[in-house]
Amino acid sequence: MPLVPAARWRKLLLAAGLLLVLASGLVQLPEIGPRLLPERFWSRHLFEAQESVTLAEMRLDRVDATLTALAGAEKHGLPHLQEGRRPTAAGFAAAWRRTQALRQRRWEDAQEVQEVRQQLQSLREDLGKR
Amino acid sequence: MSLKRPLSLPFDPIFLAILVAAAFLLFFRLDHRPFWQDEAETACLARNVLKYGVPKAFDGVNLISQEQGREFDADYLWRWSPWLQIYVAAGAFQMGGLTTTAGRFPFALAGLACIWLVYLLAKRRFGDLTWARLAAGLLASTVLFLLFSRQCRYYSIGALLALVILYAFRGDWQSRFGPAALLVGSLVLLFHTNYLLFFSYAVPLLVASVLLYRRELPLRRTLILALVTALLVIPSLKLYRFGQQAGMMDFTLVPNNLGLYFTDLFQFMLPLPVAAGLLWRWRNFFLGRAGPPDEPEERFTLFLGLIILGNIAIMALVPQRFFRYVFHLYPLCALILAWVIRQVWRYHKFSGILLALLLVLTNFLHLVPMGWLGIVNRPDHNHIFMLTYPNIPLKLLVTELGYGYPDTNRSLIQFFKTQARPGETILATYGDLPLQFYTSYRVLGGLQGSISPRESPDWVAKRRITRLNRQGLFLEAEEFIRHHLRLKEDYRQEVLPYPDERFGNIPEPGYHRFLAPGEPFPHLTIHRQGPEVP
Numbered sequence: 001m002p003l004v005p006a007a008r009w010r011k012l013l014l015a016a017g018l019l020l021v022l023a024s025g026l027v028q029l030p031e032i033g034p035r036l037l038p039e040r041f042w043s044r045h046l047f048e049a050q051e052s053v054t055l056a057e058m059r060l061d062r063v064d065a066t067l068t069a070l071a072g073a074e075k076h077g078l079p080h081l082q083e084g085r086r087p088t089a090a091g092f093a094a095a096w097r098r099t100q101a102l103r104q105r106r107w108e109d110a111q112e113v114q115e116v117r118q119q120l121q122s123l124r125e126d127l128g129k130r
Numbered sequence: 131m132s133l134k135r136p137l138s139l140p141f142d143p144i145f146l147a148i149l150v151a152a153a154f155l156l157f158f159r160l161d162h163r164p165f166w167q168d169e170a171e172t173a174c175l176a177r178n179v180l181k182y183g184v185p186k187a188f189d190g191v192n193l194i195s196q197e198q199g200r201e202f203d204a205d206y207l208w209r210w211s212p213w214l215q216i217y218v219a220a221g222a223f224q225m226g227g228l229t230t231t232a233g234r235f236p237f238a239l240a241g242l243a244c245i246w247l248v249y250l251l252a253k254r255r256f257g258d259l260t261w262a263r264l265a266a267g268l269l270a271s272t273v274l275f276l277l278f279s280r281q282c283r284y285y286s287i288g289a290l291l292a293l294v295i296l297y298a299f300r301g302d303w304q305s306r307f308g309p310a311a312l313l314v315g316s317l318v319l320l321f322h323t324n325y326l327l328f329f330s331y332a333v334p335l336l337v338a339s340v341l342l343y344r345r346e347l348p349l350r351r352t353l354i355l356a357l358v359t360a361l362l363v364i365p366s367l368k369l370y371r372f373g374q375q376a377g378m379m380d381f382t383l384v385p386n387n388l389g390l391y392f393t394d395l396f397q398f399m400l401p402l403p404v405a406a407g408l409l410w411r412w413r414n415f416f417l418g419r420a421g422p423p424d425e426p427e428e429r430f431t432l433f434l435g436l437i438i439l440g441n442i443a444i445m446a447l448v449p450q451r452f453f454r455y456v457f458h459l460y461p462l463c464a465l466i467l468a469w470v471i472r473q474v475w476r477y478h479k480f481s482g483i484l485l486a487l488l489l490v491l492t493n494f495l496h497l498v499p500m501g502w503l504g505i506v507n508r509p510d511h512n513h514i515f516m517l518t519y520p521n522i523p524l525k526l527l528v529t530e531l532g533y534g535y536p537d538t539n540r541s542l543i544q545f546f547k548t549q550a551r552p553g554e555t556i557l558a559t560y561g562d563l564p565l566q567f568y569t570s571y572r573v574l575g576g577l578q579g580s581i582s583p584r585e586s587p588d589w590v591a592k593r594r595i596t597r598l599n600r601q602g603l604f605l606e607a608e609e610f611i612r613h614h615l616r617l618k619e620d621y622r623q624e625v626l627p628y629p630d631e632r633f634g635n636i637p638e639p640g641y642h643r644f645l646a647p648g649e650p651f652p653h654l655t656i657h658r659q660g661p662e663v664p
Contacts, residue, residue: 011478017403018484018495025494028520045514052510098602108595111652112511118650119513126648 034127042124049117056110063103070096144263145249152245152270155527156238156279161230162530163537166634167576169282170539170563171196173233175208176219177567184208185216192566198579198599198606209371214322215284228567233282240286241279245269247293248461252468255300256427264468264486265461271490273523274398275460277637284323285637288458291320292331296462299339300430303355304348314355318362325370326448327458328363334440342422342433380449387446393500393507394453395442398517398639399463401495402503404470408435431469434462453638494520509640513647517639526644536646537635539564541628541654542591546571549658550589557587559607560597561634575607583614590621590657594630621657630654 027033033041074092165173174194175185185208187194187201194208195201201210208216218236226232245266252262269275279286294316301309321328336356339347367373396402412432414420423429438459445455467489475482488495497520500506508518517523539561546556546569555572558565562576574581577597590611597605604612611617629651633641 011481014474014478014481015484018481018488021403021494021498022484022488022492024498025488025492025520028498030514030519030521056510094603097604101596101598101602101604104596104604105598109510112595115650115652116511116513119648122648122650 034124038127042120045120046117046124049113049120052113053110053117056106056113060103060106060110063099063106066099067096067103070099142249142259142263145266148249148263148266148270149242149245152276153242155270155276155524155531156241157235159531160234160238160280163535163635164230164539164543165233165282165564165567166539166636167196167561167563169233169635170567172215172219172282172284173223173228173567174563175216176223176233177228179216179220180223185213191572193578194563194566195579196563196577198577209369210375212284212322212325212366212370214319215287218287219282230282234280237282237284237286238280240290241276244275244279244286244289244293244461247290247297248464251293251297251300252465255297256430258427260472261427261465261468264471265464268467268471268489269461269464271524272460272464273527274457274517274637274639275464276527277642278454278457278460281635281637283454285454285457288320288323288327289461291316291323292327292458293461295320295331295335296434299335304346304351310351310355314359314362317359321363321366325367325372326445326455330441330444330455331437331458332359333444334437337440338433338436341436342429381447383449383451384446387448387451388442390451390507391442391446391456393505394639395438395456397496397500397507398453398493399456399460399496400438400466401489402499403495404467408432408466408470427469431466434466438462438466453640491522491524492520493517493523512640513643513645515645516643530644535643536628538629538631538654539634541626543568545626545654545656546589554588555585556589556591557581557585557607557610558591558593559605559611560593560595561591564634565591575610577605578607580606581610581614583610585610585614586659587615588659590615590617592617592655592657594652594655595632617657621659622661624656624658626654626656628654 027036027041070092074096164170171194174192175187178186178189178194181189186206187208188206193199197210202208215237219233222232222236223229226235248269249262249266252258252265275289279289295313298309298313298316301312303309303313317328317332320331396405408431409416412423412435415422415432422432441459442456445451448455471482471486471489474485485495497506497518506518508516512518515521515526517526542558542561542565546565550556550569550571552570553572555574556562556565556569557575558573559575560577562573562578565571565573574585574587575591577599592611596608599605615621617623629647630653631643631647636642
């Protein structure tokens with residue numbers, strides 16, 4: 001016979017799991033995390049924010065690359081496609097306009113993400129001064 | 131000890147306390163932020179109902195459109211979305227005047243009615259007071275439920291009708307006229323609230339009832355009710371041009387939509403550990419190795435779970451994915467979670483209390499395990515004081531209501547009310563509808579569609595975020611500014627000290643901010659026609 005019955009283990013596991021979620025949530029709270037584990041809290045959030053900035057900039061770069069490719073195709077002609085249907089001039093123009101519109105959005109997204117990162121940074125400095 | 135109590139009290143003091151607290155959270159400072167674009171669409175159409183008797187998209191000065199004019203024909207009769215919410219708002223304006231509070235009041239009332247009905251459903255239909263109190267308490271403390279219910283939009287009415295349908299379904303509709311009429315009536319009203327909700331709710335409801343309550347479905351009566359519902363709904367399909375919108379479906383988006391809807395469900399409605407636990411408990415039923423649970427409460431909980439699953443599966447077919455399309459499932463989730471808490475309490479009291487605390491006071495159980503699994507879905511620009519991060523949601527809501535918020539739309543409305551003159555024209559690249567509702571000026575732009583090249587707006591509010599149309603191109607308002615206006619030469623720029631946020635008082639969890647952003651934030655920028663003042 002086991003020292004602790006299986007049913008009791010299950011209850012303990014359930015309570016421990018819930019307590020773990022509670023403790024993990026508490027240290028992630030913006031009201032508690034910066035006081036309890038300031039380095040861990042800010043490094044995690046600022047790292048996440050920086051990752052988002054990098055991702056947004058990569059998306060912007062990708063659109064820029066598409067625009068460059070479209071500009072090249074316009075200048076030197078479209079690559080010869082063996083079987084595929086050749087894009088019409090109108091189709092090409094629409095792709096150009098869509099990519100330009102997308103570029104604007106990507107640029108704004110990157111700006112917005114960068115601002116949130118800066119807001120977090122200044123929040124960190126504010127809390128540090130108090 | 132049995133948790134079922136005798137139902138002899140004339141009133142339930144605990145439920146009364148829950149209802150009072152919920153009423154405070156639903157009605158306190160209903161006008162603390164003005165309508166945002168979607169709410170203003172409903173409000174402007176409701177104002178036109180008071181004028182013309184029907185929702186017209188044009189009042190002789192301003193055009194209401196967010197789909198480049200697809201919502202109406204030459205007669206400007208609104209045919210894009212169902213009319214119930216518009217008439218509800220119109221009735222409220224008729225009684226309370228054209229104010230933000232009046233516009234939001236009936237919807238907040240519907241939110242309160244949801245809490246009452248959740249309680250009534252568990253108490254009357256199952257005689258389970260503990261379940262009833264827990265479900266009502268959970269729903270009343272769900273901040274996203276409160277936020278959506280505080281909107282001048284169909285959301286809370288959809289949730290209320292979803293509950294009425296369940297209440298009628300668990301009534302004696304098989305033999306009595308009242309519950310049967312209630313069932314059909316609420317289904318038809320759900321259609322007129324939002325037909326997407328109707329189809330995504332009615333179909334899984336039928337399938338789940340066949341799976342779990344087959345013996346309670348008399349074929350003849352079920353068919354008659356289905357036929358009556360269909361007869362009452364079908365004529366309106368043409369009115370709302372359903373066929374035209376069904377043509378906008380894109381099946382390639384379904385897998386992505388499914389993934390995102392489920393992530394939203396776990397992050398904001400039914401935590402993943404709870405869903406996984408339920409799936410494990412009912413594994414034999416899902417694998418076809420056993421029938422449905424015998425206990426009525428558990429069977430009904432499974433029934434609710436199946437409806438939620440079916441609802442998401444159908445909603446994933448719709449290309450435009452918004453959290454609001456599953457909002458009406460909140461009361462169902464409250465009932466499921468309340469049942470789970472009660473089961474856990476029966477099993478292990480300490481864990482039951484802990485679970486209840488986690489669910490009522492925090493969003494930890496929704497977000498923390500998702501974070502561990504690395505499947506958190508939130509927009510990149512989210513801030514730590516939003517519901518997409520571990521927080522105490524009620525604290526965030528009370529802070530917002532107590533301290534106010536520098537709402538983008540309010541800043542614009544106040545600016546134009548003090549600076550513009552009667553008869554002037556404003557071009558806004560977004561937020562045109564709140565300006566139409568709250569000011570008397572002519573407002574162009576937004577997502578209204580093409581603008582005549584002859585237009586020469588006195589004011590331009592070029593919002594920071596550029597919106598693209600369904601084809602991925604710049605909206606006409608943006609194109610108009612680029613090609614027909616010389617902002618630098620003919621206009622002078624004013625930078626306001628207020629933030630230019632994407633939406634304003636949008637309740638969607640990925641966009642709703644409770645605390646004002648600190649600097650640096652993008653400032654609202656207005657262009658006024660006329661030369662630069664030296």
